[in-house]
Amino acid sequence: MEFTLKKGYRPYEAYQYLEPGRDYPIIDWADWDWAGRHVLALTDNEEARVAEILANAPYISLHDHPDFTTRDMSSCKPLFDAMRSGRDRCGYEALAYSNLDCIFDNMMDGTNIISSPEGWKWIDIIHDLGMRLCDIAHQNFMTHCKTVDDIFQAKKTGRIACVFVIEGAAPLENEVDRIDILYGLGIRQMGITYSESNALGSGLKEDHDGGLTHFGRQCVERMNQVGMLIDVSHCGPQTAYDTAVYSKKPIIASHVGAKGVWNTKRMADDRLITAIADGGGVIAIEAAPHTTMSKTHMTHDIDSFMEHFEYVKDLVGIDHVGFGVDCMYGDHVGLHHAFASALSTGETSRSQQTYQEVPFVKYLENPTEASWNIPRWLVKHGYSNEEIAKVLGGNAIRVLREVWA
Numbered sequence: 507m508e509f510t511l512k513k514g515y516r517p518y519e520a521y522q523y524l525e526p527g528r529d530y531p532i533i534d535w536a537d538w539d540w541a542g543r544h545v546l547a548l549t550d551n552e553e554a555r556v557a558e559i560l561a562n563a564p565y566i567s568l569h570d571h572p573d574f575t576t577r578d579m580s581s582c583k584p585l586f587d588a589m590r591s592g593r594d595r596c597g598y599e600a601l602a603y604s605n606l607d608c609i610f611d612n613m614m615d616g617t618n619i620i621s622s623p624e625g626w627k628w629i630d631i632i633h634d635l636g637m638r639l640c641d642i643a644h645q646n647f648m649t650h651c652k653t654v655d656d657i658f659q660a661k662k663t664g665r666i667a668c669v670f671v672i673e674g675a676a677p678l679e680n681e682v683d684r685i686d687i688l689y690g691l692g693i694r695q696m697g698i699t700y701s702e703s704n705a706l707g708s709g710l711k712e713d714h715d716g717g718l719t720h721f722g723r724q725c726v727e728r729m730n731q732v733g734m735l736i737d738v739s740h741c742g743p744q745t746a747y748d749t750a751v752y753s754k755k756p757i758i759a760s761h762v763g764a765k766g767v768w769n770t771k772r773m774a775d776d777r778l779i780t781a782i783a784d785g786g787g788v789i790a791i792e793a794a795p796h797t798t799m800s801k802t803h804m805t806h807d808i809d810s811f812m813e814h815f816e817y818v819k820d821l822v823g824i825d826h827v828g829f830g831v832d833c834m835y836g837d838h839v840g841l842h843h844a845f846a847s848a849l850s851t852g853e854t855s856r857s858q859q860t861y862q863e864v865p866f867v868k869y870l871e872n873p874t875e876a877s878w879n880i881p882r883w884l885v886k887h888g889y890s891n892e893e894i895a896k897v898l899g900g901n902a903i904r905v906l907r908e909v910w911a
């Protein structure tokens with residue numbers, strides 16, 4: 507496979523309108539392809555099919571953090587200093603090498619420690635979003651996506667539509683109107699909780715899940731009214747299920763796997779997967795290190811990831827599956843170590859099975875590599891063009907048309 511840049515890309519480095527070292531501290535960021543550029547091998551015929559599918563079908567990643575970690579991850583300090591600097595660095599050129607037409611960008615979220623060691627503060631969320639929008643305003647390859655038309659426009663012009671989203675609703679505190687404010691500022695999807703509980707419901711690391719609260723129901727209703735897509739990936743099982751049932755619009759799990767394949771708190775149970783599909787929503791499969799493992803693939807890789815995809819597809823049908831790989835540029839395993847407590851990786855990925863830690867997830871290590879290999883794997887494993895078009899973006903577009911309108 508040749509590595510080519512999208513036709514709408516013009517060379518641009520994040521914040522290049524400022525002078526590094528004078529206007530903001532210089533940070534040594536990782537190389538986007540530090541773990542290599544792995545591509546699944548295909549026959550010429552299969553290559554032609556992948557090219558044909560990608561030329562026609564919009565490709566959407568429903569959950570990513572397309573930003574860099576620091577190069578040195580041997581201690582927490584460089585990474586924490588970078589996060590506190592308040593300028594998350596988007597991988598424009600790396601994204602230009604991808605097959606994506608649209609990416610859901612969760613910004614700093616769990617690592618947003620600009621003003622507090624615990625993160626998730628309202629002021630920091632606004633800082634993160636405003637800073638990123640300022641950067642985006644100084645180039646014209648990534649567009650700030652607010653409508654379904656923006657996705658088709660990006661595809662047509664060789665650009666990427668960037669949907670800004672927030673992984674958990676803790677920054678709302680007890681203010682339902684903040685949903686309107688975030689929508690007004692261009693946020694188009696929000697999680698009900700992160701792994702910790704908040705005023706809306708219980709997070710997935712709790713032992714006792716009290717379900718969607720009264721305030722949570724109010725927020726679901728407001729999100730339905732304003733057109734904010736709801737994500738339940740980090741909710742406890744009861745809170746997630748209540749949300750799926752209570753919401754009048756389809757919801758998504760933007761980055762999960764199936765408990766039926768790998769039994770950890772982080773994975774979705776059959777009842778939730780079925781409830782999301784019954785409401786017309788989508789379950790998107792994630793690839794963050796050591797999440798979507800399986801008993802037949804005890805080292806995390808594209809085959810264990812796809813076992814989760816096929817399990818969900820077999821349970822609820824091809825119309826309700828998608829991909830939200832939840833990757834970034836740089837050492838993701840290192841980031842998990844540095845932020846183990848903030849990201850609750852210990853509590854949520856604990857499993858009865860012992861597994862071998864991988865240094866990176868081959869074929870899915872960053873948003874770019876994942877976008878090369880997911881369509882290739884699907885072609886290789888006998889999926890039709892129509893089925894692949896659905897899971898790459900068609901299913902997501904159906905949901906967005908119902909929710910964002």
Ligand SMILES: [Zn+2]
Nearest residue numbers: 673740761832
């Ligand atoms: Zn997450």
